[in-house]
Amino acid sequence: MSQTTTETGSNLSFILNKPYDVKFEERPKPTIQSPHDVVVAINYTGICGSDVHYWVEGRIGPFVVKDPMVLGHESAGTIVTVGDAVRSLKVGDRVAIEPGFPCRRCEPCLSGHYNLCIDMHFAATPPYDGTLAGFYASPEDFCYKLPESVSLQEGALIEPLAVAVHIVKQAEIKPGQSVVVMGAGPVGLLCCAVAKAYGASKIVSVDIVPSRLEFAASYAATHTFTPERKPAEENAARLLEEVGIPEGADAVIDASGAEPSIQTSIHVVRRGGVYVQGGMGKPDITFPIMTLCTKEVTCKGSFRYGSGDYKLAVELVASKKVDVKKLITGTVKFEDAEQAFKDVKAGTGIKCLIAGPNEKI
Template identity: 50%
Template structure:
């Protein structure tokens, strides 16, 4: 079977309940409107949120109460187009933006559709995700991949867009010093986007030697291994050893770890911008007095919004950023559970699950 043939059956990988996966065969979805397309999913990246749903059954207010198809970092091939679709055609290789807003509320009309109360985001209960053979997407939430980009890399446009959103919130400009706390996929991508936007110094911190070694070759100008000392002492060490004499003009925390957040605040330059990208404990303590005395700007980042996917694709098209080296593991659809088990052990950087074979 080639991409032009549409099967009546849609194979899906389902989180039945916390800790339990099953495979199911469902009906191939019909296009819900004339401006939707049907995409044959080729590759899906495993996100930390997918692993968290599997292990814990919930993330904050989002609880898995019914069987849920996971996956939202996906790319595939358009195989069917609604009659109103103008910019896509069968055979196009596309990255999928997995959250579709209502388009008409105050947030959507104000350019912040990521805050839409009616957002339907893939693999966020009760909305099924993309670990399936077929998935339907509105035309304007599909992005054609550059010809030099593999479809596996296309699946990583989603986490890259998160990094783009963080960097745009921080307003990173030429010559700045940027400190990124955490060398996981989002932290590494935030560092890469900062470099692509012209940052002079990009420091990446972590506690895992292998991730810091990778960061050196991927996007960081400097790395720092966090030490078992106070956040203020870690901040001083970062500043003294990583060309940050006055502190970082931008700090992006991609860990959600209280001590890392505090270290970032201490290492922030006066008047600088702190971006909270990582999520950990629901409530944390950080040195707000230090932030206020610096008149620092604290911003939280949530997913991505208008223009973020487009900029991510432009950075890839211009080759200012590459994604291939982030992919350290890949699994056939039949071994999807193994992919989750290995990812849950923090093995490698980014794992890909291929779509069902024909």
Template identity: 50%
Template sequence: MTVKPEYLTANQSFVLHPGGKFSYEQRPVPNLESDRDVIVRIVATGLCGSDVHYWQHGRIGQYVVENPIILGHESSGIIVKCGDNVSDLAVGDRVMLEPGFACNICHYCRSGRYNLCESMRFAATPPYDGTLAKYYRAPSNCCYKLPPHISLRDGSMIEPLSVAVHSCRLAGSLQESSVAVFGAGPVGLLCSAVARAFGASTVVAIDIVESRLTSAIKHGATHTYKMSTESPEANARTLLDSIGLKYGFDAVLDATGAEPCLSCGIHALTRGGTFVQVGLGNPNPSIPVGQICDKEAVFKGSFRYGPGDFKLAIDLLNSRRVKLDGLVTHEFSFDQAEEAFKNVVGRAGIKSVIYGPDLDETEANQCASN
């Protein structure tokens, strides 16, 4: 698929309005704001829980939909225009977008934690528009070439894969360790896959949906566990007994944000283990702090991704230590975007992807080479 710069046309966009109404609008084609920028023709965009949350609730914490906004931030595409000082990318390159643009000068950026930048301009986080449009401007350093064997459709999964990479790195060395992953949605499945790729000997995927647990075995999990309606303590005991873990898990990653999962995970954690909170739910959950203290456990929050996470995610794909086969279960054309949002709310399948305007879906599913 090739789009020449001189043929850039109106920027068809899918817009969320305050109150939850969607519309299609013709927005201006974005301009290069520096000589290191590129313009990307968006091909595939995966839907994230945050997109749906903005639609249904109008806010996430301090970020409120007060004006019309374009959602979407898990996107791949084709570069159609480059600034004069872009040397490592060219028109026609297939890329994945890192959708957050840090200031690069604040204390957090300079200390190597740019994901904590207070001036971050993150796609689809009010007031910044996202990627559910025909064209999107990005700094060239936020664009990564896709491995030849990864399609543009599957390339949209690299953003959540980078979330999983960041979370697993926060858990410390996972070599020959035991890991529990709560939630077998897209991020949870990718956490299982990355934990296994990082050398974990035991990876248990935990969910309440049987079909998702079946998928987990295909994506790194060595065991699965279906949460029951029993107490978190009882679930933790049954979980550990079911796989023969005497002392508990070395690391627990929670990709749900659900209070019962947090509590169960803390009870199932070994003494001195590490708990990483990946998913967001109730902002003020009740958790067994006494267990954290008694075990001298480490409890960490995980926020998006930081330096090296995107590159490592792509390296894992390039080496085929992580595979994305089967994660995209539902595909929608641009004029079916609202239907895609409803599909995610219905928890159908694993990942839903929307293709860019005026796009042949066949091209999005092709790889550069086999």
């Protein structure tokens, strides 16, 4: 038999019907579908750019909201039910939830790249519901127990931190290297922090918003740079001169998805360096392919997170090597979720958390 608490609570859910059309609805509580599953009472959920994109556009690429969908995927909570076969978790454990679980059978899964699974079940990606609800069911091995030193609010930021961990792994950052990060949103800032934890000696944060660069400088960046409305090569040349890396950066990470940033990035990376595309933007852009070729740049994409990324993200927070608390701008009540989405869309703050309907703030 599964183990469960006697705790009762609301499974009030924040649901997107179509662009700008959301509602609160009490839904049935999820139940154990596999002996390896757990049910988590959601305490806190962060708002991601993809959540806002679904709210505004109703789709991201081929993923289209056709039926009402619960939003949210950056969550932490408390275990309330465990299946018969669950061994690593127990009722009452506080966990960060990895919001996507793979089929475990396809070639990407079997080769250790489950983030590329052809049948990924990812929260708040059609047709799957997200975590902005009272309760959420998940496989045991995609819930990560939080050490006592890590709060549930910090736990909700493990998801974007795991994204940054994966990007920095793709960039192959080594101690003493120089890194340029395009975009000072939450993921860009966390890329700076993870690069610092990996031992990068020069970390440059690039953005067009002064307040974000001010925060980046106080957070993990050693240098900041504001591009101008000039050709990419000119911005790249000025950046390299100002931060003192005339031969180019060892690694450049784009966490913005903006075409000018991507173009500038290829001119910033050194010969034989690494470029990682972490941000998503327009499906097609103009790209300096000749520069990429003549420099023999290693160019990689980065998608979500893979094996070991969530575990490392938890360890980085627990060891105080990455401070995610500084990114939390504020926490709102569940009934104010739509206003929180409006604030994020308007660029207010860095990371806003929504308390679960059973969490009192």
